[in-house]
Amino acid sequence: MDRERLISVNNLTKKYKFGTAVANVTFDIQRKHIYGLVGPNGAGKTTIMKMLGGLVIPSGGQIHFYDGERELSPEQARRQMSFMIETPYLRRDRTARQNLEKLRLLKNVANPQVIDDVLEIVGLSDVPKNKTVRKYSLGMRQRLGIANALMSHPQCMVLDEPINGLDPTGIVEIRELLQRLNRQDGVTILISSHILSELANLCTDYIFLHHGRIINSISGEELAKVCGSNLLINTEQNQLAQQLLSDQLGIAVLKREDGQLRIPDAVDCKKEILNVLVNNGVTLLHMSEETQDLETYYMSLIQDAD
Amino acid sequence: MRAIWRSQTYQLKREASIYIIWAVLMSVCVCIILFSTKPWGTEAGVTYTVSYAWTMAGDCQAPIAMFFALITSILVMGMDYANQTINYDLLAGYERKTVFFGRALLTILITVSGAALIMLLAPLPLAAAGGFGDSLPLWNYGIRTLVFLLLVLRITCEGIFIMVVTRKWTSAYITVALLVLMEETMDGPPKNELIPANTAGAALFQFAGWSSLHLNGEIITEYDATLPIDTLLLSAGLSILMASLFLAMAAFFFSEDDF
DSSP: OOTTEEEEEEEEEEEETTEEEEEEEEEEEETTOEEEEEOOTTSSHHHHHHHHHTSSOOSEEEEEEEETTEEEOHHHHHHTEEEEOSSOOOOTTSBHHHHHHHHHHHTTOOOTHHHHHHHHHTTOTTSOTTOBGGGOOHHHHHHHHHHHHHTTOOSEEEEESTTTTOOHHHHHHHHHHHHHHHHHHOOEEEEEOSOHHHHHHHOSEEEEEETTEEEEEEEHHHHHHHTTOEEEEEESOHHHHHHHHHHHHOOOOEEOTTSOEEETTOGGGHHHHHHHHHHTTOOEEEEEEEOOOHHHHHHHHHHHHO | OHHHHHHHHHHHHTOHHHHHHHHHHHHHHHHHHHHHHOTTOOSSOOBOOHHHHHHTTTTTHHHHHHHHHHHHHHHHHHHHHHTOTTHHHHHTTOOHHHHHHHHHHHHHHHHHHHHHHHHHHTTGGGHHHHOSOSSSOHHHHHHHHHHHHHHHHHHHHHHHHHHHHTTTSSOHHHHHHHHHHHHHHTOSSOSSTTSSHHHHHHHTTOOEEEEEEEETTEEEEEEEOOOOHHHHHHHHHHHHHHHHHHHHHHHHHHHHOOO
């Protein structure tokens, strides 16, 4: 039994009348990691988070929650977790403190002082107390949602695009906050965002989704190895080159949109590749190493998946 | 469930609309009673009493109290759907049945107590003109009102059911209009007047052989005030049955819903 496993998702599926939002998704969430859930709009990120939170009932598969070796019921687990899914759910005709007080009572957080504390942490303590949420900007509402997520000192946070609408300073503040929570308090985080550069600065692991399926999951260390180890080549006969490399070296060669060939993880095989091309009369026009960041890695995954 | 009650109570105490609805309907009820009895008038020099107003409950207090129950049940149960704050109840780690019944029981408490206050308080202004009188004994009115409150319970559960089923609509007013339409279309030639809510309320406050006359400045009423035990028992039974049915159906839909 893996004592570090917090959540185990097995073949999770959600079907709607209009189609399948999530299909046979399987992954584990390990304690004290920060997972980035990456995917385009409609990939199923929010649906997965809603199923973890109990808002959406799965059509198939299971979700298991653990505390060490002991399995918890979903309700027990969710009491130790906090969620911010889609835009924060707030009463717009109430103030920030009134919204948080209601949620404090709901979560059985005994100390009323916690409201002032979390507002201070997210940078909303200077906002006039009688200002209703209706007058808040998007970024302020996002901060309020994060404040709510912090109130119960959770073991695990599930955050759906928490930095959406934040200014650059706010993005840095929230990133530093999440890093601090993870490093100092051991909080496990599952976060989705469209700002891949921010995820790259934050996450220890990545789960890539496309059309409701996981197309790849990778740790930060593995990603660092993969990124920067691709070869880009261009020849006079790219199609022939692709066939030759696949047949003779067993290499999966991918064609980019611009016609060039990408050979993943092949920087160490340059000599063999050159030999194959030269021996078969294929004229090489260009060869270079491709340095990838999370964004280019993600785009290459999506391209391959399509 | 206690935490759900506490957080909901915190919110509902600050919900001005509930107080306003109750105050408006209460005022309407008082006005109807006063205009029906004209205690300030000197036409026939007749003095109406509080207990006389109790005999009018079927045409006045009861329909208004039922209307209050209808609107308030949809408002209270549905207010967190549009802004999705009900999602926090589930995300906080409560089972769906706990969330549903916690909210439903609080809704019932509010509607039944609001309706009870309308039934008891609306006739009181007449005390200033004619006192309590003896048109109807208090215990008689009390028992009828208690059975009537079971009808209010039924209407509340109906409102809860409608709200859960139609929650995808962001406008609670459309829901209310639908429910009113549904209740009205149940009128017509019912086999038993206790089945449709709008006639059941009046049936509880009907008096056999009713007649009244004005004599020497007093209103004298003659009627059979005997409690119609069969009617009361049947009404109570039907109300509990239908309330249970609506609540069970609502709980089922709530448990199967995606938020």
